Amino acid sequence: MIKLxxxxxxxxxxxxxxxxxxxxxxxxxxxxxxxxxxxxxxxGFTHLHLVDLEGAKAKxxxxxxxxDQLAQNTNLKIDFGGGIKSNMDIEMAFNAGAxxxxxxxxxxxxxxxVFKWIEKYSCEKIILGTDVxxxxxxxxxxxxxxxxxxxxxxxxxISKGIEYCICTDVSKDGMLQGVNMDLYMKxxxxxxxxxIIASGGVSSISDIEQLNAKEIYGAIIxxxxxxxxxxxxxxQKYL
Numbered sequence: 629m630i631k632l633x634x635x636x637x638x639x640x641x642x643x644x645x646x647x648x649x650x651x652x653x654x655x656x657x658x659x660x661x662x663x664x665x666x667x668x669x670x671x672g673f674t675h676l677h678l679v680d681l682e683g684a685k686a687k688x689x690x691x692x693x694x695x696d697q698l699a700q701n702t703n704l705k706i707d708f709g710g711g712i713k714s715n716m717d718i719e720m721a722f723n724a725g726a727x728x729x730x731x732x733x734x735x736x737x738x739x740x741x742v743f744k745w746i747e748k749y750s751c752e753k754i755i756l757g758t759d760v761x762x763x764x765x766x767x768x769x770x771x772x773x774x775x776x777x778x779x780x781x782x783x784x785x786i787s788k789g790i791e792y793c794i795c796t797d798v799s800k801d802g803m804l805q806g807v808n809m810d811l812y813m814k815x816x817x818x819x820x821x822x823x824i825i826a827s828g829g830v831s832s833i834s835d836i837e838q839l840n841a842k843e844i845y846g847a848i849i850x851x852x853x854x855x856x857x858x859x860x861x862x863x864q865k866y867l
Contacts, residue, residue: 735757796827
């Protein structure tokens, strides 16, 4: 059964969503992320994808207090990303209660650092974050496009032990237009043992059913939850 992981994206301590990673297309859904996190927990979710969007842009963690607050006041297993660029950042995240961290931009810019993190913290604690636009990796809050192909990046990191990957189609994120199944199936066919967490575009329960039917490990749910495109009763089958 697919694992559903709701998302909270943070700017200025508030719960927001962007469209296609555009910081100028921001919708604020709640001024208190803890309220949303507790709602997720009450519904029956066990995990949370928490993203420090300001941290991603600033290249260092900004909203550490939000992580600490959510970890202290819920039982959700939080994977935290956005701005983790140094040994100090990753230690800060784990000390604040992160269950896992997502290594995104730094996996491109400083792979040797991430390799050492995998050795130190284990492959269970490090998720590879791949933000994909036209089959190439985007970094720094999706503000910069690289020439790195997702298949090549995955091949490198799987050889180092990575088992979990959040695969985000930037063009789909926040658009409520459905998921890029072609992308996920290509990745799954190339790396059948990789735990793929689909992100971007989930717009209805049918998207989740489609991902589940193809045995995708997990799916991140964002705007579809906030705008009530999927009902709580529809979620229940997968919780």
